[in-house]
Amino acid sequence: MSNGLDKEAVANLAMKWNLExxxxxxxxxxxxxxxxxxxxxxxxxxxxxxxxxxxxxxxxxxxxxxxxxxxxxxxxxxxxxxxxxxxxxxxxxxxxxxxxxxxxxxxxxxxxxxxxxxxxxxxxxxxxxxxxxxxxxxxxxxxxxxxxxxxxxxxxxKMDEEFESFANELAVNGYHAWNRLYDKMAGDLKVDFVEDGKTTEISLGQLASKMDSPDRSIRQQAFEKLEGAWETRADYVTMILNSLGGFRLTLYKHRKWDSPLYEPLVMGRMKRETLDAMWRAVAKGVSKLVPYIEAKKKLLGMDKFMWYDQTAPVGKSDRTVSFADARKLIVKHLGGFSDEMAKFSDTAFEKRWIEAENRSDKAAGGFCTGFGPIKESRIFMTYLDTFGDLMTLAHELGHAYHHNVLREDPYFAGMYPMNLAETASIFNELLVTDAALSQAADQDEKLMLLDQKLSRAHVLFCNLHARFIFDSTFYAERKDGVIPRKRLEELMVQAQKEAFGDTLDSDGYYPLFWASKLHFFLTGIPFYNFPYTFGFLFAGGVYDRAKKEGAAFASKYRNLLHDTGSMTTEELGQKHLGVDLTKDGFWEAAVDRMLEDVEQFVELAR
Ligand SMILES: [Zn+2]
Structure with missing residues (x-):
């Protein structure tokens, strides 16, 4: 290119995807x-x-x-x-x-x-x-x-065909309508937020991002506004949750499904024993997070760890990573493990499969979606040069690689369940985080990276477990009739006490969490909580193997991804990792691995 402007134009084009x-x-x-x-x-x-x-x-x-x-x-x-x-x-x-x-x-x-x-x-x-x-x-x-x-x-x-189709038709305006009503309610809720002396009206989505603020007063305000907003709707949401749960239980009764876990387990292609083993290992590991939480409290000068402190950031990095550098870094780090993964990711940039430009008319968040018939994927995100954006990019490229591994297979052989869907994405993240950790510029950056890993583990072990426990007790009690709002709050606090152990202050619970979390209202996917924790731990187990076996594991990893759509979760673990997922051993090791950085964090925090 002959001048700087041309270079900029080329760089801008590189951040826009090609849908044409x-x-x-x-x-x-x-x-x-x-x-x-x-x-x-x-x-x-x-x-x-x-x-x-x-x-x-x-x-x-x-x-x-x-x-x-x-x-x-x-x-x-x-x-x-x-x-x-x-x-x-x-x-x-x-x-x-x-x-x-x-x-x-x-x-x-x-x-x-x-x-x-x-x-x-x-x-x-x-x-x-x-x-x-x-x-x-x-x-x-x-x-x-x-x-x-x-x-x-x-x-x-299931029931006979005519009953099933009748139930499906009724569900459109019954069951699924509750979900739509909830979404509409959440979408319409707005709050007045005060920051830098200015008051602005913001949506709950915008409010959620305030909970990650380094400023505790902002986090606290965000939490109180969230609580206040749902307080005004709690009676309606109580009706929605009870109706939706009641519909589900009636349907299950007629299908002769004895447990509300039947459906999510079928969707996850996994056994109850596997799920139980996973949560047992998680519950056992939570106490190991206490020193991390204590160190974090000291660092941030907090006497209590509250609900709104769960994603409080620690440490910082002033380093920005341009999109062009992110490409180089990701390709380099993936290349340390697998040439094929590196080449594939580089090609995704080259062919402009990625939409990363910062524009106001774009949707929030990130995703990767497949175009099976043409054997391509597209990645969507907004790249703002932060370390978090780099990780999102690596994450979505993992999804694209997973699609790519399955590209020559018939469509039905590539339909993997949601608990395995995050294997490749989290694997990529772990690879890139570890590489970044080994090259961290200073202590502050190192602390930031370790905290990101550990706070994620904390959320997936405690917050997600609390949701699972709440769902379980909710269905157990809903069988006997409608559950009043006060009781829902009690069940939620009970679930949080059990799941968080000593990692949350006794004043720090959030009784209305069941009202504000959209996952409790998803009719398409019941119990949409354990797949997150499962994916995180399973990917960690796969990554650990990659660390031990190095590049020799790359083709085995590819084969594992390739089989995610054509066998049960337990068969996959047995065939490719030689482990029995129904036993506690695999999960305990996976939990410990995710917590192995606690000591280093505590050390650095001093
Ligand atoms: Zn993902």
Whole structure:
């Protein structure tokens, strides 16, 4: 480039993703429009061809069913692709109303797709075992055998088809409506926040980021405003939570599911023993966090550790990392473990798969989404040159690598459960954090890095465990009737006492936490708490192996990621790590590993 301006222009372009190569023209894209129209037509045709298929599997209908299932799979990957595009379009410009309309269109497509899946489930459940085995035994279907068997097994634990579809239809305006109502309520809540002598009205999302402030009075104010805002809605939220929980329990009763954990465990492809072993190890490890919390209190001059101190930052780094340097650093650190991972990440930058520019019209947060049919991913975030942004970038690149490992597989073989979804992302983070720690410029930066690791462990061990305990006791009591607000608060405080142990002051509990945390209201995913802790510890276990075996582990790691979509969590642990996830040993070691920095932190804090 001939002058500085050109250089800047090139740098700016490098921070913007290329969606044009997927569908040119943004939300008004004719190609994207045609893609969705075709999908609509394909779905209708698939329903029609399912109507016309013989009602039973036999040697004469086998081939027709194979063809149908492969088409169903192709449609699934195209639905995902269309959805990913809508996600990207709304994220890059929240004011793009055409993109928002596309979401409504997608909702219809997704529900048509779900209906087709329900029909296939119901069909599979009725077929003879031998005929089913013959169907999925050979050819392309054998590659997605795990998915198909799971589909059939799950259908066997549901009600009859007509009841299931009736329940699904009722859920749209019943069950899921509670979730939408909650989201609307949370979205509309605003508070007046005072900072630097100025009062501004902010949303709860903006309020949440104030809880990470280094200024304790800001954190405290944020917490009090949050409490106050939900206090005004607590009676309504009590109704929502009770109704939603009641709906779930009624459905479970008719499906003959004896535990509210049945559904989340099926979704996580894991056993109850595994979950119990994990939480036992976590509970055992919490006391080891006490010296860390005590040291943090001293450093920050606090006499008590309150709810709003959970993500208080310690230490600091004045170092900024430009986007171009982040690329170099990430590629270099990943390269120390795997050439392939380094090259892949570098290519993601090169091909402009990453949207990182700082613009006011962008959505908050970060994500990585896959475009299966073209074997590409896109990463969304806002990069502001901080260390946290560097970590987000590394995290999302881990997701993209995971997609890449699965790119040649049939779509159904790449559908991994949410507890394994964070394996590659957290693995990347751990790799980059450790590299950064070994090169920390000074004590302050080192403290900051160690604190980030440990405060994350604290949240995942205590805060998430409290949510799990609350959910468990909530469902146990909800069976006997509606739970009044005061009792919900008691259950929450009880859960926090148990989960936090001595790492939270006895004045520091947050009784209304059940009202302010959106995860308790997600109807799509019940008990959306343990997958976070699971992912963190599992990724830590994998990373530990990588540290011990070095670059030799890179191909094993790749194979592990490759199998995340086609076996149970326990089988994955056994096959690739040689561990039994139902036993406490793996989890205790994983917890200890995540806490091994406590001593160093305490030492440095002195
Ligand atoms: Zn992630």
């Amino acid at each position: 190569s997927i569908f040119p023209g943004g939300s008004a894209s004719a190609e994207y429009n045609a893609f969705r129209d075709k999908l609509k037509a394909d779905l209708a045709a698939a329903h029609k061809s399912f109507d016309d298929l013989p009602k039973e599997l036999s040697s004469s209908s086998r081939d027709a069913y194979r063809t149908f299932i492969l088409e169903f799979q192709r449609i699934a990957s195209h639905v995902e692709c269309a959805y990913s595009m809508a996600d990207c379009l709304t994220a890059q410009d929240v004011k793009d109303s055409k993109a928002l309309d596309i979401f409504q269109e997608m909702d219809v497509l997704v529900s048509e797709y779900n209906n087709l899946e329900t029909r296939l489930e119901a069909f599979g459940k009725k077929q003879d075992d031998n005929e089913w085995a013959a169907l999925i035994e050979d050819g392309e279907l054998s590659r997605v055998r795990f998915y198909l068997d799971e589909l059939r097994r799950n259908a066997r634990n």
